[in-house]
Amino acid sequence: MIFTYERDLISDAFHRKNIALRVQRDPRTNLSKNLLLGCPFHHVRFGIIKNGSIDFDAGYTSRFGALTPTDLVMLYCYLYLPRHHAELQSTFDRCSTWIDDVSIPGLVTWLVDLGCGPGTAGLAFADHCRGAPFHYFGFDRSSAMRSTAQSLLNEARLSGLIDRESKFSIASEMFNPATIHDLFPIPVNIIFVASYLFASKSLDIVSLAKTLNAVILRDRVKAAVFLYVNSTTKFANRSYERFVRELGPIRRLGVKEQQIQYRRYAGRIAGKAQFVNDCMILKELSP
Ligand SMILES: C[S@@+](CC[C@H](N)C(=O)[O-])C[C@H]1O[C@@H](n2cnc3c(N)ncnc32)[C@H](O)[C@@H]1O
Known part of the structure; x- marks a missing residue:
């Protein structure tokens, strides 16, 4: 379908x-x-x-x-960007029950966008939330991507697409275990997103899994979910299953191939996209 x-x-x-x-x-x-x-x-x-x-x-x-x-x-x-935006919207929809499970009323939700590029997941999540506030952490090794992410997100906030109370932080490195302590001064829920990051030859999946495990151990992180989006090629997905094993026992929806239609370029031409996504619960709310 x-x-x-x-x-x-x-x-x-x-x-x-x-x-x-x-x-x-x-x-x-x-x-x-x-x-x-x-x-x-x-x-x-x-x-x-x-x-x-x-x-x-x-x-x-x-x-x-x-x-x-x-x-x-x-x-x-x-x-x-329009294609990944639509794929992410479709992924947020597929995983919405689990996203809702980790979205505790009264707590701040942080969208942590790994390999954020121009802030794609932040823009798509704004569409998904329909104006509800959230905070955004983007990480990318490219400074040109980081400054574009910052300006597109600022512009989206100015044009009312993203709630005024939302905060953005954009950095060059994935969480540094030494600074995790300072990152979340108050209790939070986290939605991690990796959209088209896993094809990167420079990505160290073992250290990424270690870092995520260290983040979710923190008391202030009350619940966390991880969303994965990628192309359908074997090369792009080659290290994903190993990454999942590195995380340890985890509840997951499972990788699924999806097909969507979206408007590309200046919004006039319909494009079809095929991609895969997955969702894992990294930390559940304690009852
Ligand atoms: C294909 S783009 C995807 C961008 C965005 N997530 C999206 O879906 O549109 C991959 C991004 O990951 C960044 N990247 C690749 N390897 C990385 C690494 N090891 N650490 C941080 N960023 C990385 C690149 O600079 C690039 O912006």
């Missing part, structure tokens, strides 16, 4: 204004010649952005011209 994900109109206008039009109105773009920031569409997708696996901070130079780290991030957003 194919589910159709329509971002609501405000959110769609947000994507158009902050990403699609910025790329389409750039003087180097020529849509009739299929050039994005001066580069042929196919080359952007398969030779430059490579499904988001590149080092965005390195920039890119070719016979088509030079692309700055910010250009690369904008091209990533143009190609992948």
Whole structure:
């Protein structure tokens, strides 16, 4: 069965204004010649952005011209943000009962976005929550991604897509066990998200599992759930089952392949996406 994900109109206008039009109105773009920031569409997708696996901070130079780290991030957003946004919405829906189970009324919910890119999971969670406040921690190794995440989330808050009380923190490293103590000064629920992170060759899954286990041991973390989203390729998912074993015995929904429809680029063209997702309860509320 194919589910159709329509971002609501405000959110769609947000994507158009902050990403699609910025790329389409750039003087180097020529849509009739299929050039994005001066580069042929196919080359952007398969030779430059490579499904988001590149080092965005390195920039890119070719016979088509030079692309700055910010250009690369904008091209990533143009190609992948609406798709990942819709896949995450579909994942939040699939896992909504478990998300509700860890969302204790009166406690602050933190969305912790691992390999956050441009803040994709934060924007999708804002759609899922429909204005309810949440706080956001994003981690990414790329400084160009971090600054785009910060500005898109700020803009989403200004345009009323994200509640005014929501706080954002964006950092370069996954939790450092030495600083975990300072991270949550009050009791919290955590929704961890790893969307298209596990294809990364630089990801150390053993240390990620250790870090998550250390975080959930903290008294102030009352409940936690982990959401996984990825492409369907064997390569992208190669280390996921090992990561699950490293976490130890865990209740999980199980990896499932999903198919959705969404609006891409400037919101006009319908695209189909296939992807996998999973959900694990890392810490349950004590009765
Ligand atoms: C394909 S993008 C996914 C971004 C976002 N989660 C989404 O779904 O749109 C992968 C992101 O993970 C970041 N990344 C890759 N390896 C990482 C690592 N070891 N530590 C932190 N960030 C990493 C990259 O810089 C990139 O922004």
